[in-house]
Amino acid sequence: MAILEAKNLTFSYPDGDRCALEDISFAVNPGEFVLLLGPSGSGKSTLLRLFKREIAPHGRREGEILFRGKPLERTDKMLAAKKIGFVFQDPENQIVMDHVLDELVFGLENMGMETDEMRKRVAEMAHFFGIHPLLDKEIHHLSGGQKQLINLASVLLMGPDVLLLDEPTAQLDPVATKDFLHIIKRMNEEFGLTVLLAEHRLDEVFPLADRVLFLERGKLLLDEPPKRALCRMEKREEKAVRAFLPAVPRLFLEFFPDPDPEDLPLSVKEGKRRLGQYTVGAADPEKEDSGKKDKERPLLEVKAAEFRYGKDERKVLDRLSLTVFEGELLAIVGANGTGKSTLLKAMAGLLPVQRGRIFYRGKKLARPQPEEIAYLPQNPKLLFIRDTIGGELAAVAGRFRIEAGKERAEELAEFFRIRHVMDRHPYDVSGGELQKAALAALLLPSPRLLLLDEPTKGMDPEMKREFADLLKALRKEGTTVVLVTHDIEFAAGCATRCAMMFAGRIAAASPTEQFFKGNSFYTTAISRLTRNSHVPEVISIGEARKKWTIP
Numbered sequence: 129m130a131i132l133e134a135k136n137l138t139f140s141y142p143d144g145d146r147c148a149l150e151d152i153s154f155a156v157n158p159g160e161f162v163l164l165l166g167p168s169g170s171g172k173s174t175l176l177r178l179f180k181r182e183i184a185p186h187g188r189r190e191g192e193i194l195f196r197g198k199p200l201e202r203t204d205k206m207l208a209a210k211k212i213g214f215v216f217q218d219p220e221n222q223i224v225m226d227h228v229l230d231e232l233v234f235g236l237e238n239m240g241m242e243t244d245e246m247r248k249r250v251a252e253m254a255h256f257f258g259i260h261p262l263l264d265k266e267i268h269h270l271s272g273g274q275k276q277l278i279n280l281a282s283v284l285l286m287g288p289d290v291l292l293l294d295e296p297t298a299q300l301d302p303v304a305t306k307d308f309l310h311i312i313k314r315m316n317e318e319f320g321l322t323v324l325l326a327e328h329r330l331d332e333v334f335p336l337a338d339r340v341l342f343l344e345r346g347k348l349l350l351d352e353p354p355k356r357a358l359c360r361m362e363k364r365e366e367k368a369v370r371a372f373l374p375a376v377p378r379l380f381l382e383f384f385p386d387p388d389p390e391d392l393p394l395s396v397k398e399g400k401r402r403l404g405q406y407t408v409g410a411a412d413p414e415k416e417d418s419g420k421k422d423k424e425r426p427l428l429e430v431k432a433a434e435f436r437y438g439k440d441e442r443k444v445l446d447r448l449s450l451t452v453f454e455g456e457l458l459a460i461v462g463a464n465g466t467g468k469s470t471l472l473k474a475m476a477g478l479l480p481v482q483r484g485r486i487f488y489r490g491k492k493l494a495r496p497q498p499e500e501i502a503y504l505p506q507n508p509k510l511l512f513i514r515d516t517i518g519g520e521l522a523a524v525a526g527r528f529r530i531e532a533g534k535e536r537a538e539e540l541a542e543f544f545r546i547r548h549v550m551d552r553h554p555y556d557v558s559g560g561e562l563q564k565a566a567l568a569a570l571l572l573p574s575p576r577l578l579l580l581d582e583p584t585k586g587m588d589p590e591m592k593r594e595f596a597d598l599l600k601a602l603r604k605e606g607t608t609v610v611l612v613t614h615d616i617e618f619a620a621g622c623a624t625r626c627a628m629m630f631a632g633r634i635a636a637a638s639p640t641e642q643f644f645k646g647n648s649f650y651t652t653a654i655s656r657l658t659r660n661s662h663v664p665e666v667i668s669i670g671e672a673r674k675k676w677t678i679p
Contacts, residue, residue, distance in 0.1 A: 129196065129197050130155035130156060130157055130158075130194070130197070131156055131157065131158045131195070131196055131289065131290060131322050132155070132156040132179060132193075132194070132195060132290060132322070132324070133154070133155040133156070133192075133193070133194040133197075134152050134153055134154055134155075134175075134191065134192070134193055134194075135153050135191050135192040135193075135194070136151055136152075136153055136190070136191040136192070137149055137151070137152045137153070137175075137178070137189070137190070137191035137192070137193065138150050138151055138152070138189070138190040138191055139171075139174060139178060139185075139187055139188070139189045139190075140187055140188050141185065141186075141187040142186065142187055142188075144187070145548065146345075146346070147346050148171045148174045148187070148346050149171045149174055149175060149178075149346045150345075150346045150347050151191075151347070152175070152191075152343075152346075152347070152348045153191075153348070154341060154348065154351055156290075156322060156324060157322075158289075158320060158322055159316065159320040159321070159322055160322055160323070160338050160339060161313070161316050161322075161323045161325070161336055161337050161338045161339075162323065162324045162325070162337065162338065162339045162340075162341060163325055163327065163333055163334065163336075163337035163339070163340045163341070163354070164176070164324060164325060164326040164327075164341050164343070165326075165327075165340060165341065165342045165343070165372050166326075166342055166343035166344055166349075166588070167344065167368050167588040167590060167591070168545075168558060168560030168561055168564070168586065168587060168588045168591060169545075169548075169549075169558055169560070169561055170343040170344050170345060170346065171343050171345075171346040172294070172326040172343055173217070173294050173326065173558050173559070175343070176214070176292045176293075176294050176324065176326060177214075177294075178193060179193060179195075179200070179212060179290075179292055179324070180212055180214045180292060181200055181201065181203075181205070181208055181209075181212075182209060183214065195208065195211075195212065195290075206239070209286075210239065210286050210287060210288065211287075211288055211289045211290065212288060212289070212290045212292065213283035213284065213286060213288035213290065213291045213292065214283065214291075214292045214293075214294075215276070215279050215280055215283055215291070215292070215293045215294065215296045216279070216294055216296075217294045217295040217296065217298055217559045217585075217586060218298075218507065218559060219275035219276045219278075219279050219299070220275070220507060222279045222282075223267055223275060223278070223279065225267065226266055226267055226268075227264070227265070227266055227267065228259070228262045228263050228264070228265050228266075228267060228270070228278055229250070229263045229264065231267060231278055231282055232250050232253070232254075232263075232278065232281060232282050232285060233246050233250060233285075234282065235282060235283075235285060235286050236249065236250075236285060236286070239286070249285050250285065253281050253284060253285055254281070256311075257277060257280075257281050257311070259274075259277060259278065259281060262274060262278070269437065269441075270465075271299075271464040271465040271469070273299050273300040273301060273304050273464030273465070273614075274464055274465060275299075276296060276297075276299055276300060276308070277304070277308065279296075280296065280308070280311070280312075284315065288321070289321070289322060290321075290322045290323075290324070291312070291315070291321055291322065291323050291324070292324050293312070293323070293324070293325045293326065293327070294326050294559075295326055295327055295328060295559065295586060296308065296325075296327070297309065297327065297329050297332075297614075298328075298559070298582070298585040298586060299464075299506065299582060299585065299614070300464065300614060301461070301462065301463045301464050301614045302461075302614060302616055302649055302650055303463060303649050304463065304464055305329060305332060305614070306332065309329075309332055309333065309336060312325070312336075313336050316336075325337075328586075328587070328588060328589065330372060330373075330374035330375075330589070331374045331375055331376065331617070331653040334354050334358075334374050334377070334394050335354075335394045335395040337354050338353070338354075339351065339352070339353060339354075340352055340353070340354050340357035342357065342361070342369070342372070344366075344368070344369065349369070354394060355377075355389040355390060355392045355394065356389045358373060358374075358377050358381070358389070358392060358394075359381075359389040359392065361373060362378075362381050367590055368588070368590040371588070371589035371590035371593060372588075372589055374394070374653070375617065375652065375653040375654050375668075375669065376393055376394065376395065376396060376398075376399045376653050376654070376657055377392050377393060377394060378669060379399070379654060379657070379669055379672065380392060380393060380399070380402065382669065383406075383408075383672070383676070383678055384402075384406055384678075396653055396656045396657050399657045400657060400661065403657065403658075403661060403662075403663060404661075404662070406663075406678075407678075407679050408662070408663040408664065408676050408677070408678060409676070409677040409678075409679065410664045410675060410676070410677065411674065411675050411676060411677050424453040424454070424456075425453060425454045426451050426452070426453060426454075426487075426490075427452050427453060427454045427488070427489065427577065427608050428451075428452040428475060428486070428487065428488050428489075428493070428577065428608075428610075429450075429451050429452070429486070429487045430448060430449055430450045430451075430471070430474070430475065430484070430485075430486050431449050431484050431485045431486070431487070432447045432448070432449055432483065432484040432485075433445050433447070433448045433449070433471075433474060433481040433483070433484035433485070433486060434446060434447060434448075434481060434482050434483035434484055435467075435470060435474060435479060435481050435482055436482065442632075443632050444467040444470045444632055445467050445470060445471060445474065445481065445484075445632050445633075446631065446632030446633055447483075447484065447632075447633065448467075448471065448484075448632060448633050448634060449484075449634065450471075450627065450634050450637070452475075452577075452608060452610055453608070454606075454608055455603055455606060455607075455608055456603075456608060456609075456624045456625055457599060457600075457603055457608075457609040457610075457611070457622060457623050457624045457625075458609070458610045458611070458623065458624070458625050458626070458627060459611050459612075459613055459619035459622075459623035459625070459626045459627070459640075460472075460610065460611070460612045460613075460626075460627050460628075460629060461612075461613060461614070461616065461619065461626060461627070461628055461629070461650050462628050462629035462630060462635075463630075466629040466630055466631065466632070467629055467632050468581075468612040468629050469505075469506055469581050469612060471612075471629070472503065472579050472581050472610070472612050473503070474486060475493075475579055475610065476501055476503035476579050477493050477494070477495050477501070478503065488500075488501070488577075499528065499573060499575070500575055500576045500577060501575060501576070501577045501579065502570040502571075502573070502575035502577070502578050502579065503570075503579045503581075504566055504567065504570055504578075504579065504580045504581055504583055505581055506581040506582050506585075508562050508563050508565070508566035509554065509555065509562065511566050511569060511570075512554035512555075512562075512565075512566075514554075515553055516550065516551050516552060516553060516554075517546065517549055517550050517551075517552060517553075517554055517557070517565045518537075518541075518550035518551060520554065520565070520569055521537040521540075521541070521550075521565075521568060521569055521572065522534070522537065524537075524569050524572045524573070525537055525572055528572065528573040530572060530573060533572065536572055537568070537572060540568035540571055540572065541568060543568075543594070543598070544564035544565070544567065544568050544591075545564070545591070546561055546564050546565050546568065549561050549565070558586065559585065559586035560585075560586030560587050560588065560591070561586075562586070563583070563584075563585055563586045563587060564587070564591070567580075567583060567595075571602075574607075575607065576606065576607060576608065577607070577608050577609075577610070578599075578602070578607060578608070578609045578610070578611075579610050579611075580609065580610070580611040580612070580613075581611075581612045582612060582613060582614065582615075583595070583611055583613070584613065584615045584618050592615075592618055593621075596618065596621055596622035599622055600622060603624075611623075616644075616650060616651065616652055617652055617653070617668075619640070620640060620644050620651075620652045620655075620667050620668055621668055621670065623640045624639065624640060625637065625638065625639055625640060625643075626638065626639075626640050626643040626644070628643075628650060640667075641667060641671070644667045645659075645665060645667060651667070652667050652668060654666060654667055654668055654669060654671075654672070655667040658672075663676070664676060
């Protein structure tokens with residue numbers, strides 16, 4: 129018997145111009161690991177929330193949702209709350225307490241569990257997750273990734289049979305992402321935990337899944353095992369569907385087309401084995417430009433900056449120095465909690481460094497430069513104070529006295545594909561839609577320096593590609609971009625230079641291609657696939673198109 133089932137499920141939000149979900153039917157068997165894919169706004173979050181009765185959205189619903197063969201609304205409330213766990217995309221939406229230990233035991237206390245049993249469960253989970261050093265900390269001192277780990281631990285402490293996850297790795301660094309997903313898969317394999325995961329980190333999750341469900345505009349487009357799903361996706365005409373192909377299988381489908389789906393590699397391990405069967409040559413190197421390059425001019429300089437949040441706290445920035453050059457796109461990567469977001473706030477003038485100096489265009493940066501520097505926080509909700517997204521964009525246009533501000537806002541809304549949410553409250557849209565709305569608001573005044581903290585969080589692969597093209601176009605117009613990101617594939621595809629933070633300092637900085645070819649974990653799937661092999665090493669499929677020849 130299926131543990132979760134949707135039968136002819138249709139759902140529409142109040143005053144919605146179309147159905148968020150339309151006549152969807154599928155069943156999830158106990159112990160299955162199901163991957164839920166689809167563009168932003170396709171209904172993934174809505175579907176997951178409908179399975180969790182306590183957070184189900186308001187609207188008009190038709191069809192049935194069954195849990196263990198019984199209608200979900202007729203299942204005991206306490207049983208459903210314990211047995212169906214949910215991890216949000218934004219950890220801030222889930223945390224309710226001020227301290228880590230209080231957050232972990234919050235659900236157990238509400239269940240009426242005895243103290244000894246709670247202590248045993250928390251101790252076991254803390255060691256399993258490696259979070260025991262965080263137990264006495266205040267939540268607001270944790271990084272976004274650490275908060276997400278606490279959320280997962282809190283949910284698993286309840287002993288669920290089903291785990292629903294809505295893009296849970298959006299704020300995790302590459303190493304933490306692998307650890308997070310490894311925990312999920314371990315719970316799935318060793319304890320039979322049923323998993324329904326919506327995720328855009330495709331290279332990491334496809335090898336873990338038993339099935340793939342693909343939603344588009346509220347309709348179920350595909351329901352297949354991973355390899356067959358990829359082959360069908362590759363044959364679709366829609367770019368938005370093909371964009372969901374992970375890097376390794378996409379490489380083989382493009383360069384070594386094979387009609388048998390069972391032979392399609394999903395992981396680097398499988399890819400290396402298959403790659404040895406093919407002959408790949410190196411294309412003639414392009415002639416180097418003999419013209420002299422323009423001298424790089426510093427735009428913003430951080431010199432020996434130090435910052436800590438409390439006098440007894442460790443230094444988040446520790447004599448950190450970094451130069452941002454005009455017209456570059458600098459990507460800053462590093463583990464959760466290394467100070468990347470703090471650095472970005474300091475560069476925006478929002479956090480005054482306690483030692484050292486920050487210079488913008490040769491002058492000391494003492495406060496934010498509202499017309500020239502735009503800053504996107506990790507939580508985009510902080511940018512919105514109006515009741516509608518359209519109202520916020522209109523307010524920004526008025527504040528900066530932008531000529532043709534309405535037309536400019538409409539252009540950006542069209543580009544980011546958010547016209548359908550312009551009349552909705554910012555808190556009532558999906559995480560990806562809110563992120564795109566925040567970027568539209570930032571780009572309205574045409575800033576000269578863009579400081580972006582996890583700008584691709586919640587974006588689907590096709591939107592990421594279009595956003596990368598936008599950033600490249602802005603660079604050609606003279607805009608300088610600095611982005612903090614855990615999205616290594618995105619950084620490899622659009623950054624001109626990359627820097628890594630470690631222990632409050634910049635540990636390394638170099639041109640993008642050189643940077644990723646020298647890393648083991650902070651690198652792309654294609655780099656890991658082609659490194660130490662008989663084919664020319666590349667970091668992306670785009671680079672392979674330029675440097676490979678297939679006899």
